[in-house]
Amino acid sequence: MIETTAPGPGLHERFLRGLALSPNRPAVRVDADTLTYEEMHDLALRRAGALLARAPRGPHAVAVLADKSLTAYVGILAALYAGATVVPLNPRFPAERTRRMLTAAGVSTVIADPVGRAALAATELDLPVLDEDAAGPALAAPVAVRPSDVAYVLFTSGSTGRPKGVPITHEANRHYFTLLDRRYDFGPADVFCQNVGLNFDCAMFELFCAWGRGAPVHAIPPAAHRDLPAFFAERGMTVWFSTPSGISFIRKMGGLTPGSMPTLRWSFFAGEALLCDDAADWAAAAPQSKIENLYGPTELTVTITGHRWSPETSPKQAVNGVVPIGRVHPGHDHLLLDEGGADGTGAVSPTEGELCVAGPQMTPGYLDPADNDGRFLERDGRRWYRTGDRVRRLDDGELVYLGRLDAQVQIQGFRVELAEVDHVVRQCTGVQNAATVTRPAPGGGLELVLYYTGERIPAAALRRELSAHLPDPMVPKAFRHVNEFPLNANHKVDRARLAREAIQTDA
Incomplete structure (x- = not known):
C-alpha cells in the first residue's frame, strides 16, 4: 500500500x-454493469x-x-x-x-x-x-x-x-456543491441520470450531486432516448438533467404526454434558453417534479444562477417567452454593465446590461493567459468575469436572459464561438471568407448556417472537411455560397441580414 x-x-x-x-449500494450503472x-x-x-x-x-x-x-x-x-x-x-x-x-x-x-x-x-x-x-x-x-x-x-x-x-x-467546487446541498433534498433513494457528455460541465452536477448523497448515477444509453418515459419507469429515475432541446426531442418521440414521467422528483435544464411553453409541457409530463432553469458559463463552475419554475409566476416574469435564469448564488456579487461597457469602463446599470460576476466559483483564469483579455474585468478593487450575456434585473432580483453580446451561441448545449467556425471554414480549400449565423432548428434550439465566398464547393465536400476539425455541433447544417457578403451601415458584414435570409431559405 x-x-x-x-x-x-x-x-x-x-x-x-x-x-x-x-457502501453496498450502486454508485454507477452503465447498461447492465453496476459498481x-x-x-x-x-x-x-x-x-x-x-x-x-x-x-x-x-x-x-x-x-x-x-x-x-x-x-x-x-x-x-x-x-x-x-x-x-x-x-x-x-x-x-x-x-x-x-x-x-x-x-x-x-x-x-x-x-x-x-x-x-x-x-x-x-x-x-x-x-x-x-x-x-x-x-x-x-x-x-x-x-x-x-x-x-x-x-x-x-x-x-x-x-x-x-x-x-x-x-x-477544488474550492470553487466546494462552494458550489455546498450551495446545492442546501437547495436540494437529494438522498440515497434518488436515481440520477448521467445524460450529458463527460466533457460538458453539467456532468459534474450529475455525478457529484449523486455521489455526495449516496445515490446512483445511470448512464443514459442512446437507445433509451427513443422512449425515455419507459426507461425512467424501468430504472425508477428521479433526477433528470438536459439542455432544453431535450424537451423538443422527447416531444418528437411522443414521450411528452401528461403524466408520462411520474417518477421524476427534480428536472434541471441548462445550456440554452428554456421556453415557458416547454417548461409547462414538461411539468405536465412529470407532475411530481420540481423544475429548475439553471444558468452559468463554465468559467463560473457549472451554474451560477437558478430559477424554480412556477406556472403561476414564471410566465409573467418571462421575456420573449424565455424562463428567467434566477438569482446569482449566495457568496457572489454581480453587476450589469451598460452599452458603454465594451472595454469594461462603462457605467453600471441597475436594470439591464452585460452580466459580470465575482466570487468563489470563478476560474482563476484560462490555461493560456492570452485568452484572459476581454473576459475579466478589474473594477472596484475586485476581479469580475464578463459573461458576454445581456440580462435584465427584475424588481424582485430575478435575472432574465436577453441574449449574447457577442457571437457565442449554444448548439445542443455546446458553447460555440461563431468566429471559431468561421476561422476553420476559411482554411478549407477554395474558401475565401466565411460568416456563420444561426437559425431555429426544426426540433428546437438552434442550428448553424454557413455563408461563404470564393469557389462554389459541394456541401458534402465542405461538411466532410469541416468534420475533420470540428465537433458535430459546430458543423453547419446548411451551406450558402455568395459572391460577396452584404454590408451594414458601418461597412461590416451584415450578419443580421444573413440570419434573416437563413430562416427564409430552405436548407
Missing part, C-alpha cells in the same frame, strides 16, 4: 460521503496507485478519454484520488482538436477505453495510457489536495480557432 496523507477539501470527498452513506460505492472506491484507489507509480511526484493532469463507460467514471474518481487535475475529453472529437487539448492541458497520462485508445492514436501523441487492466499498489486513502488546486479542466470554444482551457479549483 502507498501511504498518503489524509484527504483534504477535495471534490473527491463528495464520493467519500456517499461511500459512508451507501457499488465500495467496489468503485477500491478500484479508484488501485488505479490512483497505478497513476502515482507512473508519476512518483504526482501526475500534473490526467485526461479521461472515454465514452460513458465504467472506465470513464472510475477514471475520473481515480485521477481525483491521485491528486491530479482531471481533463475529461470526448473520444469522438476530431483528432486535431483532441491533440490541441491534450497539449494545452499538459496531460501526463491518459485513462482510456478502446474508443479512447483509438482516438489517442489518431492524435499521434506519445502519451502513456492507463486502462482497466492497469496494475499498481493501491492507495491507503486519497491524496490530500489544497483548496486552490485545480480539480478539473474543461475546454470551451475559442474565437482564435482553438479551444480555451478553463481550470476549476
